[in-house]
Amino acid sequence: VSRELEATALGLPLYKRLKAAIETAILSNVLKAGAVLPGERVLADTLQLSRVTVRKALALLEEEGFLNRRHGFKTEVGSRVEKSLATLTSFSEDIIARGLVPGCVWLSKQISRPSPTEMMALGVAGNSNVVRMKRIRTADGVPIAVEISAVPVRFLPSAEMVKDSLYDALEARGFLPQRAIQRMRSRAASAEDAQHLHCDPGAPLLMTERRCFLADGQIVEYCESRYKGDVYDFVFELQR
Numbered sequence: 450v451s452r453e454l455e456a457t458a459l460g461l462p463l464y465k466r467l468k469a470a471i472e473t474a475i476l477s478n479v480l481k482a483g484a485v486l487p488g489e490r491v492l493a494d495t496l497q498l499s500r501v502t503v504r505k506a507l508a509l510l511e512e513e514g515f516l517n518r519r520h521g522f523k524t525e526v527g528s529r530v531e532k533s534l535a536t537l538t539s540f541s542e543d544i545i546a547r548g549l550v551p552g553c554v555w556l557s558k559q560i561s562r563p564s565p566t567e568m569m570a571l572g573v574a575g576n577s578n579v580v581r582m583k584r585i586r587t588a589d590g591v592p593i594a595v596e597i598s599a600v601p602v603r604f605l606p607s608a609e610m611v612k613d614s615l616y617d618a619l620e621a622r623g624f625l626p627q628r629a630i631q632r633m634r635s636r637a638a639s640a641e642d643a644q645h646l647h648c649d650p651g652a653p654l655l656m657t658e659r660r661c662f663l664a665d666g667q668i669v670e671y672c673e674s675r676y677k678g679d680v681y682d683f684v685f686e687l688q689r
């Protein structure tokens with residue numbers, strides 16, 4: 450952090466430079482989720498800054514979700530997960546990229562007839578079969594999202610082929626999605642979502658619907674995910 454601090458723009462007030470230095474350390478994974486920061490006084494002494502400067506920088510980082518203050522004194526690096534919207538990656542890949550361990554709690558995994566929404570999204574007939582997987586996705590054991598994926602059986606003949614990662618199973622069969630169309634909207638947590646995600650009913654969730662395609666245009670997956678609004682950031686790059 451002190452090296453980063455020296456590298457930040459000199460024109461900025463000191464607390465903003467310190468904030469930027471800590472933010473860079475978090476985003477580049479030098480400071481990992483869950484790491485405990487030294488106390489305000491130790492930080493101020495080590496970095497030769499005033500306690501007011503340190504306090505202001507930490508307060509800003511806390512406001513933006515980079516840090517969590519526990520019991521009023523211990524400051525921990527938060528576990529927000531950032532995901533670029535331009536690349537097609539799996540949940541497991543996103544979590545590993547953040548230095549965390551992905552996991553899932555299976556709620557159900559079975560072969561069944563597609564729902565009307567799945568029929569439309571996957572372009573399959575009502576009398577066909579899909580593998581439907583419902584699970585809670587976790588990062589370091591903390592629930593992040595509830596996800597329901599449906600894959601036509603011609604790409605995945607058995608639900609048992611999926612261990613923790615669906616994309617690993619699809620890749621092993623030569624059907625790794627190459628392109629996706631994703632729609633996002635907000636949704637309030639239902640009582641069931643709240644139970645799975647350890648949040649209050651009515652808490653804001655980010656709901657995404659993703660249709661995945663193979664290179665030749667076949668639709669390989671339809672997935673509905675509900676992400677906890679306070680732990681997952683979707684990041685866009687915009688160009689004029």
Ligand code: 16G
Binds near residue numbers: 659
């Ligand atoms: C992501 C995808 C989901 C896919 C999953 C595979 C979104 C909105 N959804 O969560 O469609 O099924 O990754 O992850 O990003 P896995 O390989 O870890 O099971």
